[in-house]
Amino acid sequence: MTYKMVVFDWDGTILDSTGAITRAIQGACVDAGLPDPGAEIASYVIGLGLSDALRHAAPGASEQQIAMLVDSYRRHYLSNDHELELFTGAIPLLKQLNEMGVICTVATGKSRQGLNRAMSHSDTGRYFMGSRCADECHSKPHPQMILELMEEFDTDPADVVMIGDTTHDLNMANAAGVHALSVQTGAHPPKLLNQVPHLQSFHSINELAPWLVKTISSRL
Structure with a gap:
């Protein structure tokens, strides 16, 4: 792992x-x-x-x-x-993961045009090596997005973790056989997130970041 x-x-x-x-x-x-x-x-x-x-x-x-x-x-x-803003801590975490050589990708319910627009507005495209969108793959919780990303970057399920704010994300991760983490910053409250098996849940990216970096560092 x-x-x-x-x-x-x-x-x-x-x-x-x-x-x-x-x-x-x-x-x-x-x-x-x-x-x-x-x-x-x-x-x-x-x-x-x-x-x-x-x-x-x-x-x-x-x-x-x-x-x-x-x-x-x-x-x-x-x-x-x-006018929408990134969550506090998102850019520092992405920068740190990039520096560590971790492949950062996106799996989203947005269309390709929508994701491109969002990345352009937020100037974040530079941090992601790959992405899959809902108009290119089956919608979540179908595992196609993750499966295609694993194939593109030749990674095994044990080497991948999905981070999301909904049960759709967690169910997609489980269907793809990869690990999953949740952040309590979006659409689904903890009571829903906790109904789907996953490693751990965090209140924010700032709370997630040190755990993730430490976990990855210990395995490099």
């Missing part, structure tokens, strides 16, 4: 975007004349691919309505996504 590769979720793990996504889902439903799913349901689906998330948030919606919801969601979210 050397943790040669760390797979990060994006929204709610690296970027403090849970509130913005939740409001955009709610706003899209209202725009389409559908019931507001409420913040709890709207936040629960974060991490899934956008269409899948909206199907869960608006059960019974037709495929035509889902397409309308996708467009409306994007209008709501993109209106202020440039």
Whole structure:
């Protein structure tokens, strides 16, 4: 167990975007004349691919309505996504992992265009060697994103750890046979995260960072 590769979720793990996504889902439903799913349901689906998330948030919606919801969601979210900030400690941790030779990657429910936009706004693309998005792979919790990243970088499951803020991330990690850690900074509260087996849960990236660096250092 050397943790040669760390797979990060994006929204709610690296970027403090849970509130913005939740409001955009709610706003899209209202725009389409559908019931507001409420913040709890709207936040629960974060991490899934956008269409899948909206199907869960608006059960019974037709495929035509889902397409309308996708467009409306994007209008709501993109209106202020440039104002969103990274979680405190994210950049220092990424820099340190890079210096240690760890492969940092992303597995996200965002589209490729959405992730590229987010990385451009936050100037973080330099820290990640690879990524997979929901419009390129099956949506979480299917393990395809992690499996493809492991194949790309020729890593074994025992050498990989997934870090995320939702049960979707943890279930994806378990399905791929890799280790998982959770941060309590995003869409799913500890009571949900603790229902899925994983190594450990942390309140923040700042709490996670020393544990992760020490663990990796002891195995190098």
